[in-house]
Amino acid sequence: MSEVLTREGEQLRPAFDRDGYVCVSPLHDRATMTAIVAEMDRVLRDVVPTMPRERVYLEDKDDPTSVKQLQKLFEYSDLFHDLMFDGPARRIAEEVLRDEVVPMNMQYFNKPPGIGQPTPPHQDGYYFHLDPCEAVTGWLALEDVDDENGCIHYVRGSNRAEGFRAHGFSGVLGFSQGMTDFGSDADKANTVAFPGGPGTFLMHHARTIHWAGPNRSPTRSRRALGFIYYGKRARLDVAAKEAYQKRLDERLKAEGKI
Ligand SMILES: O=C(O)CCC(=O)C(=O)O
DSSP: OTTOBOTTSOBHHHHHHHHSEEEESOSSOHHHHHHHHHHHHHIIIIIGGGSOGGGEEESSTTOTTOEEEEOOGGGSOHHHHHHHHHSHHHHHHHHHHTSOEEEEEEEEEEOOTTTOOOEEEEOTHHHHOEESOOEEEEEEESSOBOTTTTOEEEETTGGGSSSOOOEEEEEETTEEEEESSOOOHHHHHTEEEEOBOTTOEEEEETTOOEEEOOOOOSSOOOEEEEEEEEETTOEEOHHHHHHHHHHHHHHHHHTTOO
16 A cells, blocks of 8 residues: 555555545546446446435435435445455555455435535534444545535544534435534634545545535536445444434435435
């Protein structure tokens, strides 16, 4: 792993420990990115219609083309399985967590043009129910991402605070919990935006605060893949996690959102 450096040419571990994230850009060469994007298009066209509805979130529930989030993508594609289980995202996760990792979820994150909602500020660990909270999420841009279509923002160093900030129901499908006390001077001063091209790869700790704006472009989507890995030493509170997921699915179904 020693040959992989951040975009600024730093070693991964010190950058990750200090900031709570790393940016490696590009993670894949152009040909690999073309193959990944083509596979995503195939999954959207051929597989999504067969997926259970709990795994398919739409931005507009009356428009099946407005897919905003998909879960467990590695179960539907050999290429995505290889990327999740045997690709550079896994090796970066092991490097920054200093542990073997358990591949947990591979997601599709889209903000459809004009209607893509903001991603509320949150800490992934609040959703994960792990002790210790040792997990990371990788995020691979499939196309140009910037302020207009909703690139990722991190609060630098927020990984180093103890525990989690306050979260509450956000009303945003796919990001049900958002921080209720976000926006302090320190939050604002330490916020860093991550625009980039296809192949730009981010990885953040599960305590790192992050968010993204809405998609204000009338024509461009904002497509990405997410890679969630738990550190092997992290213990999952299965009952708490399943109860949370059950409550969430029931609420989303009752509200007609899935
Ligand atoms: O794609 C986004 O807007 C947010 C993704 C995210 O929150 C995550 O990967 O943890």
